[in-house]
Amino acid sequence: xxxxxxxxxxxxxxxxxxxxxxxxxxxxxxxxxxxxxxxxxxxxxxxxxxxxxxxxxxxxxxxxxxxxxxxxxxxxxxxxxxxxxxxxxxxxxxxxxxxxxxxxxxxxxxxxxxxxxxxxxxxxxxxxxxxxxxxxxxxxxxxxxxxxxxxxxxxxxxxxxxxxxxxxxxxxxxxxxxxxxxxxxxxxxxxxxxxxxxxxxxxxxxxxxxxxxxxxxxxxxxxxxxxxxxxxxxxxxxxxxxxxxxxxxxxxxxxxxxxxxxxxxxxxxxxxxxxxxxxxxxxxxxxxxxxxxxxxxxxxxxxxxxxxxxxxxxxxxxxxxxxxxxxxxxxxxxxxxxxxxxxxxxxxxxxxxxxxxxxxxxxxxxxxxxxxxxxxxxxxxxxxxxxxxxxxxxxxxxxxxxxxxxxxxxxxxxxxxxxxxxxxxxxxxxxxxxxxxxxxxxxxxxxxxxxxxxxxxxxxxxxxxxxx
Amino acid sequence: xxxxxxxxxxxxxxxxxxxxxxxxxxxxxxxxxxxxxxxxxxxxxxxxxxxxxxxxxxxxxxxxxxxxxxxxxxxxxxxxxxxxxxxxxxxxxxxxxxxxxxxxxxxxxxxxxxxxxxxxxxxxxxxxxxxxxxxxxxxxxxxxxxxxxxxxxxxxxxxxxxxxxxxxxxxxxxxxxxxxxxxxxxxxxxxxxxxxxxxxxxxxxxxxxxxxxxxxxxxxxxxxxxxxxxxxxxxxxxxxxxxxxxxxxxxxxxxxxxxxxxxxxxxxxxxxxxxxxxxxxxxxxxxxxxx
Numbered sequence: 001x002x003x004x005x006x007x008x009x010x011x012x013x014x015x016x017x018x019x020x021x022x023x024x025x026x027x028x029x030x031x032x033x034x035x036x037x038x039x040x041x042x043x044x045x046x047x048x049x050x051x052x053x054x055x056x057x058x059x060x061x062x063x064x065x066x067x068x069x070x071x072x073x074x075x076x077x078x079x080x081x082x083x084x085x086x087x088x089x090x091x092x093x094x095x096x097x098x099x100x101x102x103x104x105x106x107x108x109x110x111x112x113x114x115x116x117x118x119x120x121x122x123x124x125x126x127x128x129x130x131x132x133x134x135x136x137x138x139x140x141x142x143x144x145x146x147x148x149x150x151x152x153x154x155x156x157x158x159x160x161x162x163x164x165x166x167x168x169x170x171x172x173x174x175x176x177x178x179x180x181x182x183x184x185x186x187x188x189x190x191x192x193x194x195x196x197x198x199x200x201x202x203x204x205x206x207x208x209x210x211x212x213x214x215x216x217x218x219x220x221x222x223x224x225x226x227x228x229x230x231x232x233x234x235x236x237x238x239x240x241x242x243x244x245x246x247x248x249x250x251x252x253x254x255x256x257x258x259x260x261x262x263x264x265x266x267x268x269x270x271x272x273x274x275x276x277x278x279x280x281x282x283x284x285x286x287x288x289x290x291x292x293x294x295x296x297x298x299x300x301x302x303x304x305x306x307x308x309x310x311x312x313x314x315x316x317x318x319x320x321x322x323x324x325x326x327x328x329x330x331x332x333x334x335x336x337x338x339x340x341x342x343x344x345x346x347x348x349x350x351x352x353x354x355x356x357x358x359x360x361x362x363x364x365x366x367x368x369x370x371x372x373x374x375x376x377x378x379x380x381x382x383x384x385x386x387x388x389x390x391x392x393x394x395x396x397x398x399x400x401x402x403x404x405x406x407x408x409x410x411x412x413x414x415x416x417x418x419x420x421x422x423x424x425x426x427x428x429x430x431x432x433x434x435x436x437x438x439x440x441x442x443x444x445x446x447x448x449x450x451x452x453x454x455x456x457x458x459x460x461x462x463x464x465x466x467x468x
Numbered sequence: 469x470x471x472x473x474x475x476x477x478x479x480x481x482x483x484x485x486x487x488x489x490x491x492x493x494x495x496x497x498x499x500x501x502x503x504x505x506x507x508x509x510x511x512x513x514x515x516x517x518x519x520x521x522x523x524x525x526x527x528x529x530x531x532x533x534x535x536x537x538x539x540x541x542x543x544x545x546x547x548x549x550x551x552x553x554x555x556x557x558x559x560x561x562x563x564x565x566x567x568x569x570x571x572x573x574x575x576x577x578x579x580x581x582x583x584x585x586x587x588x589x590x591x592x593x594x595x596x597x598x599x600x601x602x603x604x605x606x607x608x609x610x611x612x613x614x615x616x617x618x619x620x621x622x623x624x625x626x627x628x629x630x631x632x633x634x635x636x637x638x639x640x641x642x643x644x645x646x647x648x649x650x651x652x653x654x655x656x657x658x659x660x661x662x663x664x665x666x667x668x669x670x671x672x673x674x675x676x677x678x679x680x681x682x683x684x685x686x687x688x689x690x691x692x693x694x695x696x697x698x699x700x701x702x703x704x705x706x707x708x709x710x711x712x713x714x715x716x717x718x719x720x721x722x723x724x725x726x727x728x729x730x731x732x733x734x735x736x737x738x739x740x741x742x743x744x745x746x747x748x749x750x751x752x753x754x755x756x757x758x759x
Contacts, residue, residue, distance in 0.1 A: 105725040111514060112730065133514040133728075221609055223600075231706045282599020282617040284709045294601055422727045433710040436620055462513050 045090040048361045052079075052093050054121035055100045057346065058308055058381030064315040071097045074378050075121070078369040086368075089361055100126075101233055104421055111135055116351040118362040123344035124159055124167045125236075125414045130349070131161045132418040132463035137350040137359060138164035142367040154407070155385045158345040161416065162465040167347040168370040171379035174343040174403050175236055178305035178313070180298060181326035184210075187217035187301075193328065197398040199339075199406060200330040204244065207333040211278040214301050226291035226303035227270070227279035229431035232424040234288025236342060237304040237332070238431060239413050242266045242445075245335045250415035254456060259449040265335075267441035271434050284432040296322045305329070306344065307382040307403070329399070331406065341409040346382065418466065419459025426451045501741065507734035524735040533711050534736070537719040543626055544633070544697055544715065549690045551634045552641050553683060560645030561671045565657075575646060578639035589636050590703035597628070597704075619705050622712040629713060632700055637693070641686045648682040649675060688751050695744055716740050 052075055060069030061077045072095040079093035096117070098106055103126060110116050116135065120127065130136050143165055148156070151169055159167035179200075181193050192210055194200025202210065214224035228234060243249055247262040257263075273279055280286060280294060288304065295303035296313055305313070310329065316322040331339030348366045353359060369375045376389050383403050384390045394400045414420050430448040433439035439447070460466045508524055510517045528534045563574045581589060596603050599617035608615050618624045652675060660670045676683075698717040701707060707714035707722070714722075716736060724733035 104728075108725050108728045112512075135514050221606070230708065280600040281605070281615050282620050284620040285598065285617055285705070286600045290598065290600055297601075299601065425722070425726055429708065429710045432620070432708050436622065436709045438622065438710055 045088070048089040048091050048358060050091065050093045050119065050358060050362055050365065051096065051117040052119040052121065052365075053096050053098050053106070053117040055098055055103060055123075055126075057121070058311070058378070059315070060381075062378050063381070064312065065318075074375075075369070078372075078375050079365070081372070081375070082365050082368045086361075086364065088364075089357070091361055091365070093365065101231065111351075114354075116353060118353060118358055119348050119350055119366060121170075121346070121348045123173065123346050124169075125344055125420070127167070127349055128161065128414060128416060129419065129421045129459075130351075131166045132459060132465055134464040135352055136166050137352055137363070138166060139168055139350065139363065139366065140165050142168060142363055142370075147371060150386045150388050152385070152387070154410070155345050158412075159347060167345070167349045168366050169345050169347045169385040170370050170376070171347075171382040172343045172345045172385050173306045173308055173382040174341060174406060175240070175304065175306045175332075176310075176341075176406075177302055177330045177332055178295065178310060178327055179302045179330050180295070180300075181328050183214070183218065183222070183298065183301040183325075187214050189213055194330065196326075196328055197402065198329075199399070199402045200328065201339045202330060202333045203337050204333045204335050210302075211273060215276070215278050218301065222299050222301065223278075223280045223294075224301050225273065225279045226295055226300045227274055227283040228286040228288050228291045229283050229428045229435060230285055230287040230290075232428055234291070234304055235424055235427055236344075236413050237288075238270075238427065240332045240340045240342060240411075241270055243340055243411065244269060244333070249411075249413075250417065254415055254417045254460075256449045256452045256456070258445050263445050264442055267434060267445050270431070271441050274435050284435045298323055298325055302330070307399075311381060329402075331409075339406065339409050340411065341406045342411055342413045343383075343407070345385065417456050417459070418463040419455045422455045422459070423452050426455065504734045504737045504741070507730055508738045510731050512730035520731065524731045525739075527732060528735055528739075533714060534719060536711055537714045537716045540626065540713060541695060541697070541716045544630060545691055545694045547630045548634050548637070548694045549687055551630070552638050552690055553686060555634070556638055556641035556645050556686070557676065557679075557683075559642050560649055561675055564646050564649035571646060575639075575643055578642045580639070581636045582639040584636075586636060586699045587703065589632065590700045593628075593632050593700075594704050620709050622709060625705055625709065625713045629697075629700055629704065632704070633694070633697060637690065641690070644682050644686060645679060648679040652678045684751055684754060688748055691747055692744055695740060695747075 054071065054075065056071045057074075058064065059071055059073065060066040061073050063069070066073070075093065075095045079091070079095065082093070083091040103122065107116065107120075107130070111130075127136075143156075155169040155172065156165065159165055159169055176199055184190065184193050189210055192200070192202060192206065211224040218224065229238065239249070242258060242263060243266065245262040245265040247258055247260060247266060249256065249258060251257045274283055280291065280300060291300065291303055292305075292309065294300045295305075296316065310327070313322065313327060317324045317327070331341065334340050348370060350359060350362045350366060376384070376386055377392070379385065379389055380393045380397060383400060384393070390400050390404075417423065427448060430439070430444040433447075434441050434444045507517075509519060509521060511520045511523070559574065559578065563571050594602075597605075597619050599605050599615060599620060605615045605617075616624070618628050656674050656678075657670060660674055665673070696717050697715050698721060701713055701715055701718045702721070705713045707718050717740070720733050720736040720740070723729040723736065
């Protein structure tokens, strides 16, 4: 009996020990990883493992037509090149592509868990909040005179928060409209079609006329313009529409001032184009992805786009992945006649991980791929921020000149306000309320302004930039 | 002393066997509950936690969206649970005494949606219901009907979610009911038949009272599951239109991961925990009493 009990107790003990051993195994591994950091004692370099996250930008290293081109191709190539020439450490970079709408979830979870990525490559507007929260390393020490001379000051302004630079500008990605010239021709709108290498500018009256004609002439199941408000994706175009009648959106104190005559006119315009059937139905339940897919399937004549989406759409057509049509660019019109232009500056930032060695290597890697004369050529997949690269490719890509001409009408859609990520979450429910008729445009912009300013105020109180 | 030693020796093996599970329970269930309660009293920022007392709860109770989320969650719980229990009793009582092959077929048919992930189901429904390029709106357009956006209408979005969730979950309840009903002694039915009771009367007077423990179990697990309803909201409506379908879990998720308001999200979690406890205790007590 006693023997039997002893045996049972021993079995239970072995079970527990094996469980504990299982748990502690991971710790040992971690220790091994953490030890990788100091200088090498022997001739062999110590290993440093970096994690780099990015949202989908362009496919391939230099071009989407390369075999097996994917969103991570560029960074895998850059990491390979970097580790071959880097003499301080043996560097391995783990590249991970994150869906744009998962970015904040992934980052918040990992920041709270103390495991942020070392590097994040993304549009600056989406990452500004992390600067205000004190999660990013300043990158001023990476910026040298050569870079300052090659990259226009307006891009440096875009990545500067307070007194410091937090992102290394790589490319920029201007947002415009795209239109299906074949559908325009079929509707008899030839006069409104611009040159293939230009960004066409329509007045607001012309645009309204285009939408009306398309509504009358397009076949069943096709719609003049894409409109969406399911979530915050692609909301910059919605923000642009709200400025159509001249509203400045933010005042000098960085507060929202949409609730005025011009803001109301813009909200009313959105309501009108929707209720008159000038857009796809169900905008409140349609995402920007849906709208983009509908445009590529020729169910929409006019839709939103940016330089990367535009190039990807063309590449998909060439590769036979999407129906081929004559796709061209147009500006977002405004009542003043001047086009509404905005751009996403895209670049890398470095997260504070508490590991000095990794931070330094991450910074070195960012500087490397953002300034290496060969690698920066990949910025031609959107629009290069470096004049040297733009000059090199301007004959091959005539649209670079058109985008450059547009930059005179740029507006800063984020206003560099703190709490911008949360601010985005309160816009689309108000747009939904307008489209489903639950609120008048007047009430919706009033509520948006009130909720938005509360968010900005709260974020200002905890911003490291504002508390300086 | 000697007696206590004896008692200890007698039971040590048992304690050692439950120790691993108990440790896991403490680490992964009990600790997060207390940590959640603690965090609900703090304002959590990057690298910094500030004690704010009950401020997070005050903020919650001043937010109309939070009340909307409670209202929607209650509606979902009530309707989905009632529909699930009623429909599964109806199906199970209709088929439990039929030929085994037929019972298996019915069981299998209703269980297939349970095996398919909720994510896949939501995506399929999303594809069907998308107002711009979905199959239902396409068919409506082809037949010259006006397009109704069921997900963009405040009056139809809740019934659609209730139906989708119910259709996905009901198979589990049917399986449990059929198993319970097959286990009811046959002589009771024979006696009822001899007494001339109708089938309806047999079902209501014999079958349903005898499967009461199963009903309680199904009700509890469904209440708890529906309180946490999330995937279908995230994928089908995104909480819209204008927060019309936001639930407590979705509200918690938004605060925790989108707005980075961990303190407020924890406060929602604590409130959900309390509601679940309050709903479950009387029913668990009833179940144990029966046993």
